[in-house]
Amino acid sequence: MLISRGASTRILKTLSNKGVHFKQAVRNSGHQYYYRSAVPEHKKSVIIRAEIVHGIVWWWILWHFWTEPDHVFGEFDYPDPSKWTDEELGIPEELE
Template identity: 45%
Template sequence: MLASRGLNILRAVSRYTVCNNVAKNTVQIRHSHGWSYRVGLPPKRGIVLAAEFLGGLTWWWILYHLYHDFGHIVGEFPYPVPEEWTDEELGIPPEDEDC
């Protein structure tokens, strides 16, 4: 029993040492693209300027229309005044009715 386990351990150790030797001797070369580890490459200046311009244009559009066309948000109808509602509109029964 110990001999069979000992053989398995020797096989695992030999595989581990062979794989490590192969991995240490191989080098991966990449010449086609930039490479960075856990850090993105900095964007190009033109892309940053375009993004800033489009973001500014978007906020101008939103704030301009909030100021000049506020009715699109709150509605274009007059706001109801609750003091003008009748008891019938509110669903309140008349006072002289017996329960």
Template identity: 45%
Template sequence: MIQSRVILLSRVLSYGLRSNRVQYQPIRHAHAEWNYRQGPPDSSHPAYVRYGAPVVAGLMWWWVMWHLWHEPEHITGEFPEPDPKLWTDKELGIPPDDFEGDE
């Protein structure tokens, strides 16, 4: 296994040493129109995208709000919040009133 890695590494290094120039590939934006300081053209997307995107977004927000309303435990937790007034001094780690301490 080490031999195969050494062979692969030697091939990569020898190729890198043989090519003494950096190869750049220009970024091509030929798939869309270029808009500089203006909005996109009106016909940038087909009609099913222009009308379907708000419908899908509305369904998504309906789903989120429905589940927040009917199942709030996902956010607030499943168990009731404990009442700290019912805790004892021992549970809170408070020493008794007649405790003198190490002084």
């Protein structure tokens, strides 16, 4: 076991001496990282634009619920399942 550890350390040393580096990739997410600190307040213009977009989206949803409810609730009446036959339900005939 000691021989294998010694061999692995020697291999790593020779690789690091030849310019092969084992580095972790840098995450470039484009956002700041806040650890144990409060996130700064948004600008007033950003809040106003968000409220405007929020209002437009809800107007769009509620207007289409009011004017075109068939898109959500369906265009036709739901059939009465008690009137369905065994053939329509896929139930095989009973063999006597």
